[in-house]
Amino acid sequence: MTVNHALKARSGVPTQPPTVTGAAPRKLRLGLLTALVVGSMIGSGIFSLPQNMANGAGAGAILIGWLITGFGMLMLALVYQTLSARKPDLDNGVYAYARASSGEFIGFNSAWGYWVSAWVGNVGYLVAFFGALGFFFPVFGEGNTTAAVIGASIMLWALHFLILRGIRAAAVLNAITTIAKIVPVVLFLGLLIAAFNISTFRLDFWGTTKLGSVLDQVKSTMLITVWVFIGIEGANVYSARAENREDVGKATIAGFIFTLILLMGVSMLSLGVLGQPELAVLKNPSMAGVLAKVVGPWGMTMIGVGLMVSVGGALLAWTLLAAETLFTPAQDGVMPKFLTRENANGVPANALWLTNGLVQLFLLITLISNATYLALISLATSMILVPYLFSAVYAALTAWRSEGYSSGDNARPRDLGIGALATVYCVWLLYAAGLKYLLLSALLYAPGIVLYAMAKREQGKPLFKGFELVVFMIVVVLALAAAYSLYTGTLKL
Numbered sequence: 001m002t003v004n005h006a007l008k009a010r011s012g013v014p015t016q017p018p019t020v021t022g023a024a025p026r027k028l029r030l031g032l033l034t035a036l037v038v039g040s041m042i043g044s045g046i047f048s049l050p051q052n053m054a055n056g057a058g059a060g061a062i063l064i065g066w067l068i069t070g071f072g073m074l075m076l077a078l079v080y081q082t083l084s085a086r087k088p089d090l091d092n093g094v095y096a097y098a099r100a101s102s103g104e105f106i107g108f109n110s111a112w113g114y115w116v117s118a119w120v121g122n123v124g125y126l127v128a129f130f131g132a133l134g135f136f137f138p139v140f141g142e143g144n145t146t147a148a149v150i151g152a153s154i155m156l157w158a159l160h161f162l163i164l165r166g167i168r169a170a171a172v173l174n175a176i177t178t179i180a181k182i183v184p185v186v187l188f189l190g191l192l193i194a195a196f197n198i199s200t201f202r203l204d205f206w207g208t209t210k211l212g213s214v215l216d217q218v219k220s221t222m223l224i225t226v227w228v229f230i231g232i233e234g235a236n237v238y239s240a241r242a243e244n245r246e247d248v249g250k251a252t253i254a255g256f257i258f259t260l261i262l263l264m265g266v267s268m269l270s271l272g273v274l275g276q277p278e279l280a281v282l283k284n285p286s287m288a289g290v291l292a293k294v295v296g297p298w299g300m301t302m303i304g305v306g307l308m309v310s311v312g313g314a315l316l317a318w319t320l321l322a323a324e325t326l327f328t329p330a331q332d333g334v335m336p337k338f339l340t341r342e343n344a345n346g347v348p349a350n351a352l353w354l355t356n357g358l359v360q361l362f363l364l365i366t367l368i369s370n371a372t373y374l375a376l377i378s379l380a381t382s383m384i385l386v387p388y389l390f391s392a393v394y395a396a397l398t399a400w401r402s403e404g405y406s407s408g409d410n411a412r413p414r415d416l417g418i419g420a421l422a423t424v425y426c427v428w429l430l431y432a433a434g435l436k437y438l439l440l441s442a443l444l445y446a447p448g449i450v451l452y453a454m455a456k457r458e459q460g461k462p463l464f465k466g467f468e469l470v471v472f473m474i475v476v477v478l479a480l481a482a483a484y485s486l487y488t489g490t491l492k493l
Helices: 003-011 030-041 045-054 059-086 093-102 104-133 146-164 171-195 198-202 214-227 232-241 246-270 276-280 286-295 297-331 349-369 373-400 411-445 448-459 468-488
Strands: none
Touching (some): 030 246, 045 059, 045 104, 045 214, 045 246, 045 276, 045 286, 045 297, 059 246, 093 297, 093 373, 104 146, 104 297, 104 349, 104 373, 104 411, 104 448, 104 468, 146 349, 171 246, 171 286, 214 373, 286 297, 373 411, 411 468, 448 468
């Protein structure tokens, strides 16, 4: 069970059994590479985008937010493509880049943050799934009622035991998932173009006073726009499979632009059908409410069913990916050895149990705290910002040090600029996330130190080196502040 399989499953491409020794691996042409990039980014987030974006911003601020995100995520996409070309020996994604740039403790935290983001995102998927069912069965509410949590728990553990048996994403399921992602979105856009009202779109274009300044509104969109692009880092996984390596960069840019157009279209065109106040109070998946306004109840049904099928497929892929994110660092000795155990079917069983155990715990927390899908995806996104930042920094360092570049390579200044811009963008995202999610992220980063300490003890190595102790102390202080704030009620999920 590899990261390649997990990411391919998420993208909607049938997974294949491992290549038989001596058999030539299948090569991917530009068209299929582009489809992989698009599929890896479009998940459940797009179905809730109209309400999520309008919840804290007017049309003008949303447009600015998309322009910032579009440019920043393009830089980040190019970072991963650059690193895949310059550092082909580092094939473990965000974990390997952070470790190579800043040592084992930072590499561990990058892997830990990415893993937490993955399983918290899975909680969000389950909430979204039963929130969609709530359109048809009110007992499920917005996906965080008692009935929804019970249903999500059953679904989670059914999936868990299927994976333990070695079941991977089947070709038919992946094909259905891909169709469910793309077709309803394209149809939605077509219908909204026909129904678009420029007067509705212009109404309170810069938002109302209660939404705050334009800067505050733009900041409110940042975690949401990053969430819908999570998976863009998976593009470098496919570089070794490309028939022509240059096609990887072309596919990344083409796939990114296509996805950006879909995402911007869904959020901006919705503002031409319903005003910001109306969109902000829609139940999620809010695409269903918007389409129902245009075509009637059948539009709500189509979006709801499309979302449920899409989320069902995404859950399988991201459960595999979350487990693999623990498994790979454990093989390198950065996580405890018990996480390297595979069962007879080649599944990293202990990593899977730990992952889904925490998904179950957070499902219960959503019931107690009444946490919504929007809160969960904001938390998942904030956890992935640190891994993204270290990848961007490493790309800039690689170009600065001329590592992997031949003498006089004209691409080096460009790559240095891309790495620097991506770094600035990631720092901006951390700022835009705000103190709340910084503290909540620290609270989730802190427990990981226990696993890191276990790994170091197994190897008989010192726990921290140099500045790593300073990083540890900062995380602990922020985590304690978050715990105290949650206890006093000044901080809520």
